[in-house]
Amino acid sequence: MVRFVLPALILIATGMALPVAALAGNPAGAAASNTTLGVGGSTLTGPGVDATETCEIVAPPPSSLDTPSKYNQAIGSKSIADPVSAQVRSKAMSPVTDAIRRLEATGRFGPGQASPTAAACVFQTLDIWAREGSLTQMRSEDANLSRDRFMVSITALIADLDPKGDSLSRHDDVRRWLAAISMQTMRFYDIEAGPISRRNNHRYWAGLSVGQTGVLLKDHRMIDWARSSLETGLCQIDGSGFLPLEVDRAAKAFDYHLYAYVALGSLDRLLGPSEPGRCSEALLRLGDLVRNGIRSDVAFERRTGVRQDKPGRDNLLKARRLLQDRLSPGAGSEF
DSSP: OOOOOOOOOOOOTTOOOEEHHHHTTOTTGGGGOOOEEOTTTOEEOSTTOOSOEEOOOOOOOOSEEOOOOSBOTTSTTSOSBOHHHHHHHHHHHHHHHHHHHHHHHHHOSSTTOOOHHHHHHHHHHHHHHHHHTTTOEEOSHHHHHHHHHHHHHHHHHHHHHOTTOTTGGGOHHHHHHHHHHHHHHHHIIIIISOTTTTTSHHHHHHHHHHHHHHHHHTOHHHHHHHHHHHHHHHTTOOTTSOOHHHHTTGGGHHHHHHHHHHHHHHHHHHHOOOOTTTTTTHHHHHHHHHHHHHHOTHHHHHHHSSOOOOOOHHHHHHHHHHHHHHHSTTSOOOO
């Protein structure tokens, strides 16, 4: 299965230290443990905690987002950023991206490991996010398209801390919150999104978001929608491995192929290969194209007719990890 990694938060306005037992939902509170959580990352000690740990408290991200596209809309490739729009978008997104990055730090206290204390902090935090309705009111197309990556990150952390869903089953507010956002996502792409966004990389990331939530909630409708999203992408891959809608990104075609490959490859690992005849073999062609592109992007330059921009480091690293996993199954992945 695809491995998820991501962040979580907690808001305690009074600055009062809370017992970890209370964070875990234990009504016995401090009587059950002398481990305490303090605002700003106080030291945690107590039964079951072998090392000194801290739990940072971070305010929840906003419920509403209204962001513009960062790209110059007069350019058909949507690959040239408009400086003013990009700055406005970045400022609006920063509370969300900062919160998620800090949530990841809360949930992980070392490479590949998380403590019971970390899980307690994360789930109590997500209870607050859910009650606050974080990320439930997307006021623009760009906000809807951007939320998918945020939710991939959040559900990744949940799965990493709670692979069997035992803790999540005790947090009904979080379950309802995740389900509501997935329902909004499916509706947006099925009814409201533009014809390109319904079929390009945005849909694949939406599929991964909904798919990860569906696996956590054991919701077959979400899993089926994620499968449809995977097949929507795979069945567009041509005989040479290109995704035509990402080729249209001109100088950013290679970067967007990396981005799309991470989403489709992660979805394939999450859900398992598509049925024979449902384009399941196409992912191999895309993977070969991307692997060769990492060595030399000449194929993308020839296909688009323009020199390729340097790809984003995040896209490059995650694509490499997925490619390595393909060569060495079971090696693990950041997704």
